[in-house]
Amino acid sequence: MSTPQTGAGDPRRSLELLWREDGAQEGRPGPKPRFTLEQVVATAIALADRSGVAALNMRAVADELGTGPMTLYRYVPGKAELLDLMVDRATEPSPEDLATVGSDWREHLVLLAEGTWDDFAAHPWLLELNQRRPVMGPGSLTGFDWALRAFEGLDIPARDQNLIITGVMSIVTGAARDHLIADSSDTPPPTTESEWWAAQEPYLVRAAEGGDYPRLAAVTTEEDAWSFHGREAMRFTLDAFLDGIGARWALDG
Amino acid sequence: MSTPQTGAGDPRRSLELLWREDGAQEGRPGPKPRFTLEQVVATAIALADRSGVAALNMRAVADELGTGPMTLYRYVPGKAELLDLMVDRATEPSPEDLATVGSDWREHLVLLAEGTWDDFAAHPWLLELNQRRPVMGPGSLTGFDWALRAFEGLDIPARDQNLIITGVMSIVTGAARDHLIADSSDTPPPTTESEWWAAQEPYLVRAAEGGDYPRLAAVTTEEDAWSFHGREAMRFTLDAFLDGIGARWALDG
DNA sequence: GCTAACCGAGTACGTTGTACCCAGTTATAG
DNA sequence: CTATAACTGGGTACAACGTACTCGGTTAGC
Structure with a gap:
């Protein structure tokens, strides 16, 4: 219902991931990773596009990939860095x-x-x-x-x-x-732009009618002002x- | 260590609080409130100024006021609306x-x-x-x-x-x-502007030296470009x- | 085949927002 | 003055989330 997120993690870690040479991990012991970093980031972007940033959490991204939350930490140091990667990919x-x-x-x-x-x-x-x-x-x-x-x-x-x-x-x-x-x-209304301003209008009208905000009152009388x-x-x-x-x-x- | 916050709650509730007539609650049964809405908002602003938005949580604000977390909900419907009030007051x-x-x-x-x-x-x-x-x-x-x-x-x-x-x-x-x-x-470095760019510099230099980003390379050679x-x-x-x-x-x- | 590095994923904990509750307080009606 | 009702402070508790820790299984190179 409410609210997460600031926008960035430790930039040093984010930069390291962003500029990593992907070819560098051939010929090493251990099983091949089931996913790629790209896949994780793309999944997170798709989820955010669909459900908004409030719904973007590690469990949800993991579900989308058909795995557990902790698996993501094999690919990304934390949520904040994942967001950094998402921003770079989405604006490319x-x-x-x-x-x-x-x-x-x-x-x-x-x-x-x-x-x-x-x-x-x-x-x-x-x-x-x-x-x-x-x-x-x-x-x-x-x-x-x-x-x-x-x-x-x-x-x-x-x-x-x-x-x-x-x-x-x-x-x-x-x-x-x-x-x-x-x-x-999944954000509750007022969520569209018109709903948003409709919610504010009564207060703005009342404010304009009161003596304060004289210039605002003058401006809002013009029909197409907004x-x-x-x-x-x-x-x-x-x-x-x-x-x-x-x-x-x-x-x- | 990381990160909360989107920026706003239900605007209808926020607006109601922002435009509330404070005189309206005289002559009613029950004890007088120990705090005022202004006090709560001012305390939250002071805390955010001092410790950043990541440290701003309901418990911390309540501590500052010398009370329990739930007391705040007598004054504000939730954290998101408190943030709306803080913004309006801080920019007045x-x-x-x-x-x-x-x-x-x-x-x-x-x-x-x-x-x-x-x-x-x-x-x-x-x-x-x-x-x-x-x-x-x-x-x-x-x-x-x-x-x-x-x-x-x-x-x-x-x-x-x-x-x-x-x-x-x-x-x-x-x-x-x-x-x-x-x-x-309480945010860890790199937190100042110069630290931030210093962290990025090696990657930018390497990127400029590689063949991609030719125009970027040309631009960054000029000394005062940034x-x-x-x-x-x-x-x-x-x-x-x-x-x-x-x-x-x-x-x- | 041995070994060491690595992976998937479960369990669990700390932090945070906040629902719910109850006891204490005070203006008003009788 | 007393009873009542509306309100308050603040404690307890829970759910959601990020993530530390751990272990059993997998695979490349010797």
Whole structure:
């Protein structure tokens, strides 16, 4: 019913797993592992996609694999590190994503934003746990490397390239958090966006009618004041940001 | 050692508590409550400030108050709702904040951003749980109402005012998440930002040296590519965003 | 075939949220 | 003043979860 999760374990252990060479364990005594790390992570992702992050526990993942809870600890040091692996895998760009390139810097960054939005839509649990500094695995780096293609042939300092990409990600994540979260099958309502705001409305109306919050009252009288949703809100912020970026280096054209 | 928490409980219950008229319970039989809701929330906030969100559990809060765990449930329906209350209280602007106004729209929005950043710095646990659509309590609305002063006297649609403020908040939250999180007293290292990146560096270097990630390799060779921190990164994104906003309505002057 | 390293999986414990309960307290009605 | 009813503090207890420990079985290399 309620609530688990922060977002990350010991990053040193997570990094070790993320960057492990899988070929390194041939020709050793002992039985072959029944599962692979990939399998465990993929199962956990599928479960989280289906039932939300609250339902993701070690017993459930083990059940899904047809084994006992402790078996998972042969593959992963703990739940927190499993979550780190899940994040990296779930955000790894697909080959088709990698093949798609924007025709200019701006279009490329929009593709980055839209693709990230799609990731959040496909894996809403990402939004419930991507808190903490990011753990950079192969998936994240692949995505980052792809994002950097936006600036190929342009004379923009590396530092600023990083800042711009980070900015795009902040904007997408912030908008996704407000509009996209949850709606997992076993969270009780209000769980959709409209239910959520419907629950708040009476309080907001009462607050606006009282004397406090005068500016809020003025704003909420306009009919369409809150009538933006999802991608639209994200694109608004993103476009303004990119306008500013374009002006800064006179990149427009 | 590890990890609890998602960010919110049943919003209907949270809203009821947030907007409750405190005077309503005079002249009723039964003993007077030993604590107030404010006291419980303030204690929980103090504990989270001191020890981080992982250490925040009902027993610890109760201990702090000198009572048993179950007593808290006289004031709050559950832990998740307590967290909602903590968020609203911790982000409520102080009277001094409210008295400060930017001299134009842009300066005002910068004040909003910097103030929000300061909130995150004072209460890092906010970043570990502000996931989910926001629950609007008196504190949030006071802050929002104050933020809207940026647009007084300007002819900007209410809808766009909302979008702009939401955008600013996304930018600040995203930057804060990358640069400000954790460092709570009982999380094990790597917990500071530099420790964090130091742990990742060997893997990043190896990845850059391998043939994959060619653009990443090019970027990381520049010395100062990653030498931005905290507020600086936030201001970069924010300034570009505000440049774009200013151009859109020809607000610059 | 011996051996050593390794795997699967059961048992069990500590932590945490919280349901349930009862005894004590106090405003109100008679 | 007394009885009553609504409320309170806080103890006991349980369920869910992460995971430490352990043991019996399996397999590659000598």
